[in-house]
Amino acid sequence: MTQATVAFQKVALVTGGGRGIGRSAALSIARMGIDVIITYHSNERAAATVVAEIEDMGRKAFALRLDTGDIRSFEPFTRSVQEILRSWDQEHLYALVNSAGIGYAAPFAETTEEAFDQLLNVHFKGVFFLTQNLLPALADGGRIVNVTGNLTRVTFAGYSVLGSMKAATDALSRFLAKELGSRKITVNAISPGAVETDFGGGAVRDNSEINAFVASQTALGRVGVPDDVGPMIAALLLDSHRWVTAQTIEVSGGSFF
Numbered sequence: 001m002t003q004a005t006v007a008f009q010k011v012a013l014v015t016g017g018g019r020g021i022g023r024s025a026a027l028s029i030a031r032m033g034i035d036v037i038i039t040y041h042s043n044e045r046a047a048a049t050v051v052a053e054i055e056d057m058g059r060k061a062f063a064l065r066l067d068t069g070d071i072r073s074f075e076p077f078t079r080s081v082q083e084i085l086r087s088w089d090q091e092h093l094y095a096l097v098n099s100a101g102i103g104y105a106a107p108f109a110e111t112t113e114e115a116f117d118q119l120l121n122v123h124f125k126g127v128f129f130l131t132q133n134l135l136p137a138l139a140d141g142g143r144i145v146n147v148t149g150n151l152t153r154v155t156f157a158g159y160s161v162l163g164s165m166k167a168a169t170d171a172l173s174r175f176l177a178k179e180l181g182s183r184k185i186t187v188n189a190i191s192p193g194a195v196e197t198d199f200g201g202g203a204v205r206d207n208s209e210i211n212a213f214v215a216s217q218t219a220l221g222r223v224g225v226p227d228d229v230g231p232m233i234a235a236l237l238l239d240s241h242r243w244v245t246a247q248t249i250e251v252s253g254g255s256f257f
Contacts, residue, residue: 010034011060011085011093012143012237013134015068016100018047020197021147024230025097030054030061032234037084037093039066039100060088068100069121074133082137092139095237098127098169099147103199105158116161123165128172135180143237144180144187146173147229148248152191154256166191170248177246186245190233193252195224219254228253 012029016022017038026036027050036054040047040063047063054061062084066077085091102122104115127146138144148170151163170189177187194214196205203210204223215222232251235241 009088009090010095010237011037011088011090012095012097013037013039013081013093014097014099015039015066015130016041017097018043018050018063020199021192021195021226021229021233022097022099023050024226025099025233026050026061026230027053028227028231028234029095029097029237030057030059032237033059034094034237035060035088035090037062037064037081039064039068041065041067041100066100068098068126068130069102069118071121071125071129074130077130078133078137081134085137093134093137093142094139095143095145096131096134096138097145097147097233098131099233100126101147101199103201103203104162106161107158108160111161119161119165123162124168124172127169131176138185141184141242142186144173144176144185145233145236146170146187146189147233148173148189148191150191150193150250150252150255152248153250173248174246181245184242186236186242188236188245189248190229190236191248191250191252192229193218193224193250193255195226195229197226214255217256218252219257222253224251224253224255 012034014026017026018040026038051061051063146169148166152167173187173189194204229251
């Protein structure tokens with residue numbers, strides 16, 4: 001196939017796409033006719049299952065291992081992404097979804113520097129520098145979606161670090177929207193409420209008391225599931241949403257209002 005005959009096919013990269021919200025986002029994006037590269041940290045089997053599901057839809061998919069807290073790995077990772085794009089006869093990514101994350105809870109007075117740095121690297125520094133590394137590979141007119149959380153609005157004891165890092169990524173999303181507007185790249189944040197995943201050891205999903213409390217404080221009367229959030233992430237990739245940028249969109253079922 002010559003360069004002149006290559007057709008543009010949209011490709012999205014979803015970090016943390018093997019499980020939870022990232023998995024739902026990856027599958028929702030594939031249903032829109034977009035090929036998907038996902039990343040996983042340790043669960044290769046779960047990532048392979050997502051790849052197989054996407055391929056069953058008739059779309060291309062690939063899973064790459066990535067520790068989003070290891071900034072030094074981003075350059076070789078970016079080269080791997082570019083190699084996959086070339087193998088698919090594509091030059092650019094259309095969308096980047098920064099969804100990977102880890103849970104952590106501890107009182108402010110007991111939070112260690114090690115834990116602080118780990119959350120900083122995964123939830124803010126990693127998002128910042130992974131996006132920076134991938135920016136040359138992102139197409140003009142593309143999309144960036146950062147998954148944050150409503151801990152930026154709602155406060156609970158023990159979540160000062162996680163909430164602060166998510167708030168930093170909310171702010172980063174607005175600044176990126178400003179800087180990348182000249183390239184017609186939209187940048188938004190999706191802010192989920194509590195969701196039944198294995199995030200934070202699966203407490204919201206598996207602890208009946210926590211689940212019931214969150215449900216009682218949610219307007220729609222239940223705790224969220226990944227498929228409440230993933231389709232909203234995918235929707236921001238639609239051309240019909242090209243005028244939405246610099247926004248933090250809460251997807252929480254009316255949680256803690």
